[in-house]
Amino acid sequence: MRIFDNSAESPNENVSDMESDSSKNGGNVQMELKLEKSYMDPQLERDVSEAWHEMMETESRGVANRVVDLERRVLEQGDELVCLKATLAEALRRINILEGSRLAHQIVTTPVQARNGGHATTPTNAPVLKRPTSYSASRTDLNRKSYAGSSLPQRRAIHYQSTGSLHSDSQSSSSVSPVPSPSPRATPQPLSKRPPLVSPSQTTTLHKRWSSTGDFNQHINMQSKFSTKSFLNLYMKPSTTSSSNIKHGTRDVSYNEDDQTLKMYLRGRPVILHAPTDIADSFDLTKVSTAPSERLKLDWAYGYRGRDCRSNLYLLPTGEMVYFVAAVVVLYNVEEQNQRHYLGHTDDVKSLAIHPNKLLVATGQCAGHDKRDARPHIRIWNSVSLHTQAIIGVNEFNVSVCCISFSKADGGSLLLAVDEAQDHMISVWDWQKGENGHKITETKCSVDTVVAAEFHPLDRNNIVTCGKNHIAFWTLDAGGTLYKRMGIFESRDKPKFVLSVAFLQSGDVITGDSNGNLAIWGRGTNTVQKFIKNVHEGGIFSICVTKDGSVITGGGKDGKLVQFDPNLSKNREEITIEKHFGGVRVVSEGRGSQLLLGTTRNCILVGTVGLAFQPIVLGHADELWALAAHPSVPQFATAGQDKLLQMWDSMSHSILWSKDIGEQAHSIAFSSDGCVVVVGCLDGQWLVFDTQSREFLGKYKDGDEPIQTITFSPDGNLLAVGSRDNNIYIYQVSEQYRFSRIGKCLGHSSFITHIDWAEDNQSLRSNSGDYELLYWNATTCRQIVQSSTMKDIKWATNTCTLSFGTVGIWPENADGTDVNACCTNSVDTLMATGDDFGKIKLYSYPVSQPKSLNHVYGGHSSHVTNVTFIHDDSRLVSVGGKDTSVLQWTVS
Helix, strand or coil: CHHHHHHCCCHHHHHHHHHHHHHHHHHHHHHHHHHHHHHCCHHHHHHHHHHHHHHHHHHHHHHHHHHHHHHHHHHHHHHHHHHHHHHHHHHHHHHHHHHHHHHHHHCCCCHHHHHCCCCCCCCCCCCCCCCCCCEEEEEEECCEEEEEECCCCCCCCCCCCCCECCECCECEEEEECCCCCCCCCCCCCCCCCCCCCCCCCCCHHHCCCHHHHHHHCCCCCCCCCCCCCCCCCCCCCCCCCCHHHCCCCCCCCEEECCCCEEEEEECCEEEEEECCHHHHCCCCCCCEECCCCCCEEEEEEECCCCCCCCCCCEECCCCCEEEEECCEEEEEECCCCEEEEECCCCCCEEEEEECCCCCEEEEEEECCCCCCCCCCCEEEEECCCCCEEEEECCCCCCCEEEEEEECCCCCCCEEEEEECCCCCEEEEEECCCCCCCEEEEEEECCCCCEEEEEECCCCCCEEEEEEECEEEEEEECCCCCEEEEECECCCCCCCCEEEEEEECCCCCEEEEECCCCEEEECCCCCEEEEEECCCCCCCEEEEEECCCCCEEEEECCCCEEEEECCCCCCCEEEEECCHHHCCEEEEEECCCCCEEEEECCCCEEEECCCCCEEEEECCCCCCEEEEEECCCCCEEEEEECCCEEEEEECCCCEEEEEEECCCCEEEEEECCCCCEEEEEECCCEEEEEECCCCCEEEEEECCCCCEEEEEECCCCCEEEEEECCCCEEEEEECCCCCEEEEEEECCCCCCEEEEEEECCCCEEEEEECCCCEEEEECCCCEECCCHHHHCCCCECCCCCCCCHHHHHHCCCCCCCCCEEEEEECCCCCEEEEEECCCCEEEEECCCCCCEECCEEECCCCCCEEEEEECCCCCEEEEEECCCCCEEEEEEC
16 A cells, blocks of 8 residues: 555655755765775875874873883882881880880899809809909990990990890891991091980890781781791700710820820821819819800991992891891991891801892802801891791702892792802792792703892893893793793894893883993893993993982992983983992992992992992901901901901991001001001011001011911010911010011921910910921020920910810811911900801810810801900900901900
8 A cells, every 4th residue: 555655646756856865875976986086095095094103102102101100109109118117117126125124124133143043153263354444334234344445435235136146046136336437547536425225134025026017017927937046057055965975176185194295186196285283183084164154246247248249238218228248147227336237147148139128138148168057048037126037948059149139010929049050040939938938930040150130120020130141031921930032232242241230210121231331121122222332431330220210320440430310311420439449339229319339349338429428338358367456445457468457446346547558468466555566468578557647667578478477575575477488587676666686486397377475575385387386485586395394384365276275176076277266365264266167166264175165156158267355355356268357246
């Protein structure tokens, strides 16, 4: 029906509808034709395409800038949170100290009294120490007083919680300097006195709730996973075995009651020692000499390891610098002149990394003398409490852990380590898994030296390593496999070493090489995006990117600091460090706009690029043997193969003066009045200097061999010089400190190692390299053949390691070179020794029993070459040979 109805419609209407439809269709066709023509126009097509791409690139850049800005804000907020956490931790620590001080007043029985049934006792054979009246008491500790110079302002020591060290069952130590050192190159000026701080007693009541810091960091267990003693058995208490089963201190030792002589063997060579008359009749080999009641505690660590280590100087939110020297990790607050020490390591610390939360620290060490207790490993510990959190890779590393880094993009859950073995193995650890961590993966890093390895701060599981002839970009996939892409320098000159690596705020990688050039590698790529030539003359050892985006580079050869703006434009500032401090090894951010510099000559400086840098830590830079204590004030002198003679103040913990003497030194001695110091050198020369003016007074020469030991007679009128040419040279000393040779003592068949003067100022005893003990008349330079006549002589010093009073310092099967030095305090009740195993031992003197118990202390990572007591016996100073460290210990 619809069809018929439609057909019946008016024809005019149909026609008009058809016309309108045709007109519409015609318009559409024309438009389509025009569009086709326009699309066929190439120029217009290119214009549209370019506009579209430009719009997309602009949008991409905007998005990238917004992402970078968000990442920067997140990092800034993270830093603010870290500072808040650290401030809270510091407040908790101070509250604990105050609580401990209040509790200390309530303790009626001291630890000494408790050991003696509640009654304080003093050994009957221990004479009362007489101290100069010019020194005033600064604190009382276990009924013993230590004294400080009255000219120096006094501050009471702040004692931190002990947490199990190599000695005294503690892994940490702390100390306070009474005054800050205004200038290490000159005598410190008196400073205004500061209010004394209350010193809490060293009691077990100070074991406080360090875990309370976990309130703001719950994902990290603040309690140590280990007991207060390390599982590495760093310190073993003496056994209480019955005397019938005790082995003698030296092999096949025997005592002849008829001759009253003791025979011992060193390397198979018999040594005959005459017993003093007062003990000869009652001497019994089976008796055991007990350890002294006095103990040592690390007071101050002088020096810094910058000559061959990188990335080992940082500022913690608590205001403390953290760095290491020898086997000691130092936390040094410059403003408060206070040091704390982490003493968990058993040998050289080689690497250091800070966790993103700025509270945890990871330190890696090398293999040591003892293959069981000094294996290379990583220790992760809390910088506030000094508790060990984890010990990583005890049986996994071969030589040393030269590079470590925490992951940053994921909050520090992973730890990267590089072993300084032949294949330079790189490993990644989930350090929080289990007591010893879980190794996720390990692979060969490079056949060449690796000097730096870092996690990318923004891209998860991305790692950059660099070193000799290479830079590599690593990716850790979800399956735990590391993939490596080598950096491509393309047409640019490939450097021999890529020495340093850092990250710009955009996420790009910036590296410095041995040619003094900077390379910027695009984020996520392995190609150079920008190259800046000739920034330094020689290698760029360190790059620091500050919070405001500035880039600061340090040169190892030219000693310069160069600061760039965030855009790395040509406008840059430069400053040159004084040459005697060495080249720049490490650059890191300090307080505010300040920078911290670690140098190649083991110094730490602080300052800004626009202003000068001032030294705050000075040390020796080469092997160290020479050590002597001032006879009347709390000072001591050291001299090393770096040609430096340095005078130290043991109270202010500073260098009074430092002088380049132009010769490699091996021995040193003060005159009896302390007015001059004499330095023995490796070429047979010995030099004389005034201790006040530092003036050079004279030069003398005895042979061409090193001067092994040098010492004044008690009255100061004679000087004995022991040479490696087997001779002892005797000199007369005039009032103006002019020296005239009397003669030389001939008789030793090996080099002289130690010399002691008798109290009569005429007799000498000496040791040599072939384990001889000989006696001399110094005025005639003749040997006293009848050694039995010298058995009751009173000696002014006791530095000879081979005598009847030092029998017990030699371990079983000792080869004669194990013990390098020994000394006694001024009242001859204590003897300290330094050995080839980096240990300091404290004995009761005399050490005549072959089995003598002792207290053992670590901290050095090389041979302990010398030890000496400060004049008032309140402190002991020790020096390490290759580790170049100077450690100061309190005696209490």
